[in-house]
Amino acid sequence: MILLIENFLSFIYITAIVSFIIVAVLGIIIKLQFKNEDLFNEFFKFKIAKIAFPTLIISFSLIFSLGFFICKSAREEIQNNVDIKNNNKLYINGVLTKNDSLIKSIKLISSTDNDRNIGNPEIKVNLNEMKLRLVRDFTNKNKYWVFYENYKSTSKNCIGQIETGYLDKY
DSSP states (O other): OHHHHHHHHHHHHHHHHHHHHHHHHHHHHHHHHOSSSOHHHHHTTSHHHHHHHHHHHHHHHHHHHHHHHHHHHHHHHHHHHOOTTSOOOEEETTEEEOOHHHHHHHHTOBOOOSSOOOEEEEEEEEETTEEEEEEEESSOTTEEEEEETTSHHHHHSOOEEEEOSGGGGO
């Protein structure tokens, strides 16, 4: 599902860029041509402006809403694939580790708050074929930003956060 949305978003990005260029060029042309008239009405006299402007608004709305949907779907995928009672294979920075508290924290991944989601260091976690990158927050050493490496968009954008004290030694 996430792959399908990522492919659809590629098309939406192109649509948004093209419609933005059309709206910007038309806006400049109308501004230069009609200096003292009602620019808004002159803009919408062009047939292409009646298509490009709503397309621009819809494209940006879809980009933002689908971005949130991808993050939510990735968190749900992680939560559904983690079974606390099962024998999970947990690798931290390539080393096989047994730790139920970290697995429980990953199962309880929550959405991000409005804080900055950068930090140091980065810890690579593989859990049952899921590749996660955890980035420790600068201000709270037990807070980690989660990047889901299984998809292109979720490896670039933070999908959630976890709180655990287990990773202090990494």
